[in-house]
Amino acid sequence: MSILEVKNLTKTFGGLTANNDVSMAVEKNSITAVIGPNGAGKTTFFNMITGVYQPTSGSILLENEILVGLKPHEVCKKGIARTFQNIRLFNEMAVLENVMVGMHTHLRAGLFGILFNLPGIRKEEKVSEIKAYQLLEYVGLADLLNEKACNLSYGAQRRLEIARALAAGPKVLLLDEPAAGMNPKETKELTQLIKKMRDEFNLTVILIEHDMKLVMEISEHIVVLDHGEKIAEGKPEDIRKNPKVIEAYLGSGAVHAG
Missing domain, CATH: 3.40.50.300 (P-loop containing nucleotide triphosphate hydrolases)
Incomplete structure (x- = not known):
């Protein structure tokens, strides 16, 4: 099929x-x-x-x-999610944050909710953090979650990009x-x-x-x-x-x- x-x-x-x-x-x-x-x-x-x-x-x-x-x-x-021939990460963001970015298309948080830090938005962010950490564990990068993406080795950056793509479900x-x-x-x-x-x-x-x-x-x-x-x-x-x-x-x- x-x-x-x-x-x-x-x-x-x-x-x-x-x-x-x-x-x-x-x-x-x-x-x-x-x-x-x-x-x-x-x-x-x-x-x-x-x-x-x-x-x-x-x-x-x-x-x-x-x-x-x-x-x-x-x-x-x-x-449909993808990685790129030339790695495209947010180099100055933490590894965990890079994976969380991959979930953006499925998050319900609007501008109003973000500006006023509403309880539902805080809960959604916490769930996203947990899911991102689980994906980092999956690709073997959980111990680097707070490291800047630019500080990772080339192979680790490739795996991070894959984790970010998986975050889109x-x-x-x-x-x-x-x-x-x-x-x-x-x-x-x-x-x-x-x-x-x-x-x-x-x-x-x-x-x-x-x-x-x-x-x-x-x-x-x-x-x-x-x-x-x-x-x-x-x-x-x-x-x-x-x-x-x-x-x-x-x-x-x-x-x-x-």
Whole structure:
């Protein structure tokens, strides 16, 4: 059963076509990887799904509900959260506060309640603190809850960004190059965390990743983009030996040599 359906998605910037007629269906509770060489249009694809860019044409459906036309915070409220290729944390805020920010789309506090510090608002804030702490425990950062985000190691910042995304209570979690800059130990721990999140949070995970070892180990379905177009999709074992994929990554000479 598909939870997310993307049909004929195209995005142009002036005379440049970043994505051209890309379609995919993502099964509920699956882990899907979107791969391709640099400049293949992967992040643009994520940006359209999350409302950062509006597609030039095509449709995006989350559980048969139309997402095209919604703003990023509205897409998040519908059930899609994400991390970014370049980590985007509030560097001067505490680790706990960063996670609490991820809950903003589901909080009832209005400006009036915040200004006058009403009892209901105080209670909601306390509940948010508890939930944020639990998520930090989950990703292994509970002992750093009062540390500024900018003081965390690179791998810890990646996990903090994941905790903040989980705080939104998503149905679908998009991870944009989550293993970028990680050492082998951190990558192994990330692989285990992604599998654990999928199972325990009942999540559907879609990731962009260049670490092919991670992709082949964790993915159940892979979509390959090149120059903005989908050139292949299927199970990892099929993608590994696909001539079009080999050519996109290694050049036509590698196909002939193989």
